Amino acid sequence: MAVxxxxxxxxxxxxxxxxxxxxxxxxxxTNVLTMDGNMVAVKELDACNGCQLCDNxxxxxxxxxxEE
Amino acid sequence: xxxxxxxxxxxxxxxxxAPFNYSPYVRGGKLPHIWCPGCGHGIVLKCLLRAIHTTGLxxxxxxxxxxIGCSSRTPGYVDFNTLHxxxxxxxxxxxxxxxxxxxxxxxxxxxxxxxxxxGGNHFIHACRRNMxxxxxxxxxxxxxxxxxxxxxxxxxxxxSTTSRNGSIEPPFDTCSLARAAGATFVARGTxxxxxxxxxxxxxxxxxxxxxxxxxxxxxPTYYGRFNKYKSPTEMMEKIEKEGTVSVKQVDKLSxxxxxxxxxxxxxxxxxxxxxxxxYQKLMTKVQAK
Numbered sequence: 001m002a003v004x005x006x007x008x009x010x011x012x013x014x015x016x017x018x019x020x021x022x023x024x025x026x027x028x029x030t031n032v033l034t035m036d037g038n039m040v041a042v043k044e045l046d047a048c049n050g051c052q053l054c055d056n057x058x059x060x061x062x063x064x065x066x067e068e
Numbered sequence: 069x070x071x072x073x074x075x076x077x078x079x080x081x082x083x084x085x086a087p088f089n090y091s092p093y094v095r096g097g098k099l100p101h102i103w104c105p106g107c108g109h110g111i112v113l114k115c116l117l118r119a120i121h122t123t124g125l126x127x128x129x130x131x132x133x134x135x136i137g138c139s140s141r142t143p144g145y146v147d148f149n150t151l152h153x154x155x156x157x158x159x160x161x162x163x164x165x166x167x168x169x170x171x172x173x174x175x176x177x178x179x180x181x182x183x184x185x186x187g188g189n190h191f192i193h194a195c196r197r198n199m200x201x202x203x204x205x206x207x208x209x210x211x212x213x214x215x216x217x218x219x220x221x222x223x224x225x226x227x228s229t230t231s232r233n234g235s236i237e238p239p240f241d242t243c244s245l246a247r248a249a250g251a252t253f254v255a256r257g258t259x260x261x262x263x264x265x266x267x268x269x270x271x272x273x274x275x276x277x278x279x280x281x282x283x284x285x286x287x288p289t290y291y292g293r294f295n296k297y298k299s300p301t302e303m304m305e306k307i308e309k310e311g312t313v314s315v316k317q318v319d320k321l322s323x324x325x326x327x328x329x330x331x332x333x334x335x336x337x338x339x340x341x342x343x344x345x346x347y348q349k350l351m352t353k354v355q356a357k
Contacts, residue, residue: 010086017099021106021288026301050085056262059110061099064087 001015008068009048013040018064024063093117093127103138106292106300108259108285108308109206113142115262116175116204119269120174126306135164135187138213138287139179139206156187159194159203166199171346173273174201181211182238184220195249195278199343202272202279203251205242208287216290227294242282247336252277254336259285260308261332271334277342284308284330 009030020038029051035042040063054063094117103109109337120130130148133157134140145149149172153161163175183191183205194203210228211217217234218228221242247254253275257265265283272279286292288304297303313326315333 011206019100019105021300023106023300023304026299052085052087055087056114058113058116059103059107060093060101060105060112061090061114066086 007050009045009050010066010068011042011045011048011054012064012066013042014041014062017060019060019062021059023057023059027053027057029053085289088114088118088121090114090117092119093147095145095147101145102141102287103154104287106286106288106303107138107212108208108287108304109139109142111209111259111262112206112283112285113145115257115259115266116142116177116269117146119266119273122266122270124275125273126172127306129171129173130175131162131165131169132175132177133158133165135176135179135182136213137179137182137211138208139177140182140185141160142177146350156182156185157190158182159187159190161195162201162342163194163199166201167347170200170348176201176203178203178205179190179212179219180205180207180220180242181217184242186246188220192245192249192272195246195251195280197343198250198252198277198340200276200278202269202275203246203281204269204272205280205282206284206285207242207283208291209239210287210291212287212290216287216294217258226291228291229294241330242280243331243335246278246280246282250278250340251336252338252340253279253334255280255334256282256284256312256330258283258308260310261312262303264314264332277336277340284312284332329334 020041022035025033025035030047032044032048033040052065079322127148132143132148133151134143136155156179158176162174166174210221212218216228217230220240222235223239243254243256255268257268272281288300292303312332313329315331
């Protein structure tokens with residue numbers, strides 16, 4: 001039986017652009033992200049399913065998800 | 069009997085997901101932008117860039133015009149032909165620009181105050197002429213840049229700097245106004261529903277004639293703080309998600325469920341002679357005499 005290959009993602013956060021509005025943290029369906037002070041940080045990368053909601057709802061061009 | 073090994077095809081490799089590359093469209097050195105944390109304008113700008121990418125237009129074929137206000141800072145961050153003009157007069161400049169260079173695709177980014185109050189007259193006459201341009205009204209129901217005064221779209225009962233006990237004025241419905249004034253493409257989107265917004269903006273750019281898109285987004289700094297919204301997320305959910313209904317769902321809902329909700333989607337589309345084409349016809353006729 002073929003098992004679907006585990007997809008690995010890489011989340012890039014531009015610390016120069018992030019303003020800490022927490023929209024990405026609140027909208028992430030799998031709770032990958034967390035707030036670290038006034039900046040977003042990756043908490044659990046394994047849970048990421050690559051839906052790109054954080055990228056699409058980020059007003060600051062600060063976060064992007066790449067598939068490895 | 070099991071199949072021979074060569075008949076078993078390997079699983080087709082899925083195409084890897086890659087994020088949209090905004091860098092060709094953004095003036096990199098200008099970021100970070102001036103908009104406050106959680107402001108919806110950034111989300112709308114990203115939808116606009118993706119829509120423009122889908123149209124396949126060259127960067128040099130697009131002219132972006134704006135007036136004054138938070139929303140009108142948009143052309144400063146994008147790498148097209150851009151024009152930042154007087155308060156409320158973006159549409160007047162855009163009209164002149166389109167007449168001088170009809171090949172350009174003119175996109176006007178304006179706010180609710182800029183388009184409907186200070187530039188109200190220009191707005192209705194731009195719709196009346198049906199010149200081929202796209203008007204994007206970033207509607208956050210407040211004058212964000214000058215510290216949160218009530219705008220023509222502030223809902224009744226909502227608090228702003230100039231309505232400390234709740235606004236008593238009935239607001240404008242941008243879409244009804246544009247339609248009544250004669251715009252041939254009228255639509256509404258929200259920053260929350262980014263996929264819908266992207267499609268609507270794409271349709272608006274491709275439409276021949278005046279296209280008006282009313283974009284509901286949130287101003288957490290003033291509107292949100294005055295009206296006791298806890299976070300930008302809560303604002304997006306309460307105002308944009310719960311406050312709007314898609315035109316596709318309207319038939320399924322009762323009048324009670326629809327009360328107080330704004331419709332989103334393409335609300336009106338019609339065909340009428342376009343101003344630049346008519347002007348060209350007139351010129352040909354007059355010069356032949």
